[in-house]
Amino acid sequence: MRFELHMALRFLKEGRMQTALILAGISTGVGVIIFISALIGGLQESIIDRTLGTQAHVVLRPPDDEARPQLDRQREDVLEHIQRPAQRLRSILNWPRLLTELRRRPGVTAASPTVAGSAFALRGTANRSVALRGVDPESYSGILDLRTRLTEGTFDLTGTHIVVGVELAKELGLSVGDTLRLTAPEDRSEVFTISGLFDVGNKDLNLRWVFVSLREGQTLMNLSGGVSTVEVKVRDIFSAEKEAQEIHAATGLKADSWMTLNSELLTGLRGQSSSSVMIQFFVIVAVMLGIASVLVVSVIQKGRQIGILRAFGTRREQVLRIFLLQGGLLGVVGSLGGIMLGTFLALFFQSMVSNQDGTPLFPVALTAALYARSVLVALITGLVGAWLPARRAANMDPAVAIRYE
Amino acid sequence: MNNSSAILQLQQVRKSYPGAVSTEVLHGIDIRINHGEFVALVGPSGSGKSTLLNILGLLDRPSSGTVEILGKDCTGLDDAGLTRLRGSSIGFVFQFHHLLPSFTAEENVFLPMLADTGHFKPEMRTRARGLLARIGLEGFETRPVSRLSGGQQQRVAIARALVMNPPLVLADEPTGNLDRASGQQTFEFMRRFNRELGTAFLLVTHDPGLAQRCDRILTLEDGCLINENKSSEADLKGALTAMR
Ligand SMILES: Nc1ncnc2c1ncn2[C@@H]1O[C@H](COP(=O)(O)OP(=O)(O)OP(=O)(O)O)[C@@H](O)[C@H]1O
Numbered sequence: 001m002r003f004e005l006h007m008a009l010r011f012l013k014e015g016r017m018q019t020a021l022i023l024a025g026i027s028t029g030v031g032v033i034i035f036i037s038a039l040i041g042g043l044q045e046s047i048i049d050r051t052l053g054t055q056a057h058v059v060l061r062p063p064d065d066e067a068r069p070q071l072d073r074q075r076e077d078v079l080e081h082i083q084r085p086a087q088r089l090r091s092i093l094n095w096p097r098l099l100t101e102l103r104r105r106p107g108v109t110a111a112s113p114t115v116a117g118s119a120f121a122l123r124g125t126a127n128r129s130v131a132l133r134g135v136d137p138e139s140y141s142g143i144l145d146l147r148t149r150l151t152e153g154t155f156d157l158t159g160t161h162i163v164v165g166v167e168l169a170k171e172l173g174l175s176v177g178d179t180l181r182l183t184a185p186e187d188r189s190e191v192f193t194i195s196g197l198f199d200v201g202n203k204d205l206n207l208r209w210v211f212v213s214l215r216e217g218q219t220l221m222n223l224s225g226g227v228s229t230v231e232v233k234v235r236d237i238f239s240a241e242k243e244a245q246e247i248h249a250a251t252g253l254k255a256d257s258w259m260t261l262n263s264e265l266l267t268g269l270r271g272q273s274s275s276s277v278m279i280q281f282f283v284i285v286a287v288m289l290g291i292a293s294v295l296v297v298s299v300i301q302k303g304r305q306i307g308i309l310r311a312f313g314t315r316r317e318q319v320l321r322i323f324l325l326q327g328g329l330l331g332v333v334g335s336l337g338g339i340m341l342g343t344f345l346a347l348f349f350q351s352m353v354s355n356q357d358g359t360p361l362f363p364v365a366l367t368a369a370l371y372a373r374s375v376l377v378a379l380i381t382g383l384v385g386a387w388l389p390a391r392r393a394a395n396m397d398p399a400v401a402i403r404y405e
Numbered sequence: 406m407n408n409s410s411a412i413l414q415l416q417q418v419r420k421s422y423p424g425a426v427s428t429e430v431l432h433g434i435d436i437r438i439n440h441g442e443f444v445a446l447v448g449p450s451g452s453g454k455s456t457l458l459n460i461l462g463l464l465d466r467p468s469s470g471t472v473e474i475l476g477k478d479c480t481g482l483d484d485a486g487l488t489r490l491r492g493s494s495i496g497f498v499f500q501f502h503h504l505l506p507s508f509t510a511e512e513n514v515f516l517p518m519l520a521d522t523g524h525f526k527p528e529m530r531t532r533a534r535g536l537l538a539r540i541g542l543e544g545f546e547t548r549p550v551s552r553l554s555g556g557q558q559q560r561v562a563i564a565r566a567l568v569m570n571p572p573l574v575l576a577d578e579p580t581g582n583l584d585r586a587s588g589q590q591t592f593e594f595m596r597r598f599n600r601e602l603g604t605a606f607l608l609v610t611h612d613p614g615l616a617q618r619c620d621r622i623l624t625l626e627d628g629c630l631i632n633e634n635k636s637s638e639a640d641l642k643g644a645l646t647a648m649r
C-alpha cells in the first residue's frame with residue numbers, strides 16, 4: 001500500500017470521533033444535494049414531459065403562412081378561421097424531399113407530414129368545432145405515439161376511419177364503430193367511422209383533436225397532395241431552437257421550436273435551476289469548511305507524529321499528500337453515505353407527494369450521472385477543503401513539533 | 406583523526422531564536438563526530454543540548470556557521486535535500502519515545518523505510534523483526550506500542566533509529582524517563598549496537614554514570630562547549646552532581 005494512503009487511513013482511524021462526525025456532515029450535505037437535484041430534475045422532467053408529450057419539438061410551415069396566434073398553434077384556431085373569410089391553406093413545397101432531408105439531420109429523430117385545419121364534427125343535431133389532423137400514422141408515431149394513448153379501439157386511419165379524443169366522444173355520445181360527419185370550409189364533407197378513442201392527458205386536446213389519414217385530410221382541406229406542416233422531433237430537446245434556426249436557414253420554411261412557443265415556461269425552469277445550483281453551492285461551501293476545520297484540528301493534534309515522520313525522512317510533499325488524501329477519502333466515503341441518504345429522502349418524498357390514486361405526482365430523477373457527479377463534487381470538495389490544513393502540516397517545523405511532551 | 410572518518414562536523418555554529426529580545430542559545434560551537442564513536446553530551450538544563458542536537462540532526466538550521474555531514478556542506482541544501490540526507494544518515498531517539506501510538510512495534514520500526522520508498526515490501530517487516538529480536542523484543546512485534554512499557558517503547562525507538570542503517574544516531578536523553586534498571590538496559594543495547602554495527606552515537610544524558618561509560622564527553626554550558634576531556638572524571642562527576 002502506498003505510504004501516504006496508509007498514513008491517511010491511520011490518521012482518520014485515530015481521530016475516530018472527528019472522522020465519524022465529519023463523515024455524517026458530508027453525507028448530510030451530499031444527501032441534500034442529491035435530494036434537491038433529484039427533486040428539481042424530476043419536477044422539470046415531468047413539466048417538460050407534460051408540455052412536450054403532445055407537442056412536436058419543431059413545427060415547420062410554408063414561409064408565407066400568415067402569423068397565427070401562437071398559443072393556439074396546435075389547435076388551429078377555429079374561431080379565428082370562422083370569423084375570417086375561409087382561406088386556402090398553403091402547402092409546403094416538395095415536402096417528401098424535405099422529409100428525407102430532415103431525417104438525414106443527426107439532431108432529428110422523427111419528422112412527420114401533417115395536414116391541419118379546422119372543421120365541424122356533426123352527430124345528429126349536435127356539433128362541435130374540432131381541429132382536424134391528417135397524419136401519416138407510421139411517421140406520426142415518432143412525434144406522438146397515439147397507439148399507447150388509446151383507451152378503446154385501434155389507431156386505424158385507413159379509408160374513412162377516424163380516431164377522436166375521449167372528451168369529444170363523451171360530448172357527442174360516440175364509441176368505437178359509430179359514424180361521425182366532418183365538415184370543412186367550402187362545405188367539403190365526409191362521413192367517418194370511429195376506429196379508436198385516445199386520451200393524451202389534456203382535456204382540451206381530448207375534445208378538439210381528430211385524426212384522419214393524410215389523404216382524407218388533404219381532401220377535406222382542399223390541399224390535394226400537399227401538407228400544411230411538417231412536425232419534427234429532435235434528439236436533445238434543448239437544442240430544438242438551434243435546430244429550428246438551422247432548418248429555417250436551410251429551407252426558408254417558418255420553423256417554430258417548442259422553446260420559443262413556451263418561453264415563459266423555459267424562464268421558469270431556468271430560475272428553478274439556478275436557485276437549485278445556489279443551494280448546492282452553499283452546501284458545498286459548508287461541507288468544505290467542515291472538512292477544513294476537522295483537518296486543521298487534526299494537524300494540530302498530530303503535530304508530534306508529523307514531526308516524527310519528518311525527522312525520519314518523510315518529505316514535505318508526502319505530508320501534504322497524507323492530508324490531501326484524508327480530505328479526498330472523507331469526501332468520497334461521505335458522498336457514498338450521502339447517496340444513500342439523498343436517495344432515501346427523494347424516494348420518501350416521492351411516496352409522500354402522490355396523486356390520489358397513489359402514483360407519484362412526479363418521479364424524482366435519481367440517475368447514475370447524478371450519483372457520479374456527487375462523488376466527484378465531494379472528492380473535489382474534500383481536496384480543496386484539505387488544502388490549507390495539508391499545507392500547514394507540510395510546512396510544520398519538525399524541530400518544534402517534537403520538542404515538548 | 407583524519408577528515409575521512411568524520412561523519413559530522415560543526416564549525417562556529419551559532420543559533421538564536423527570534424523574539425522580542427533575540428536570544429542566542431549557541432555561541433560558536435565546533436564539534437566533530439567520527440565513525441563508530443560513542444559520545445556523551447552533558448550540560449545543565451537550558452544549556453542548549455536539544456537545540457544543538459536538532460542542528461546536528463538537520464531538523465533545524467544554524468543562524469550561522471556550517472554543518473557538514475559525511476564531508477558534505479548542508480548550508481545550501483533546501484528542505485527536500487536536508488530531509489533526504491537526514492533520512493539516510495541520521496537516526497533519532499527522543500527523550501519521550503515519540504513512537505506513533507496506534508502503530509505496532511514493527512510498523513514503527515519499518516516506518517522510515519516505508520517513507521523512503523513509498524511502498525511496503527515484505528523485507529521491511531523482516532528487517533524490523535530482526536532488529537526487534539536483537540533488542541530483546543521478540544514476541545512483541547505486532548503489539549501496539551501504546552501497550553508496551555516505557556523501557557520497551559524506548560527500545561522500539563532505538564530499533565527504529567537503526568532501521569535505515571545510519572552512520573549516526575542522535576539520542577536526546579533516551580534514558581531520562583526510565584527507571585535505573587531500564588535506563589541501564591537501554592544504554593547497554595546502544596553500546597552493543599555501537600560495537601556490533603559500528604554505528605556512532607551521540608547521547609545526551611544527565612546520568613554521570615552513563616556519561617562515564619562513553620568514549621568521549623562533550624559538556625555544554627550556556628551555549629558553549631567547555632570541556633572535551635575524559636581525564637577530569639572527578640570534576641565532571643562533581644559538576645554533574647551539583648547540577649542535579
Ligand atoms: N523554539 C524556541 N524559541 C525560543 N527559545 C527557545 C526555543 N527552543 C529552545 N529555546 C531556548 O533555548 C535554550 C536552550 O534550550 P534547549 O532545549 O536546547 O536546552 P536543553 O539543554 O536541551 O535543556 P534540557 O536539559 O532541559 O532539555 C533555552 O533557554 C530555551 O528556552
Ligand SMILES: [Mg+2]
Nearest residue numbers: 454455456577
Ligand atoms: Mg533538551
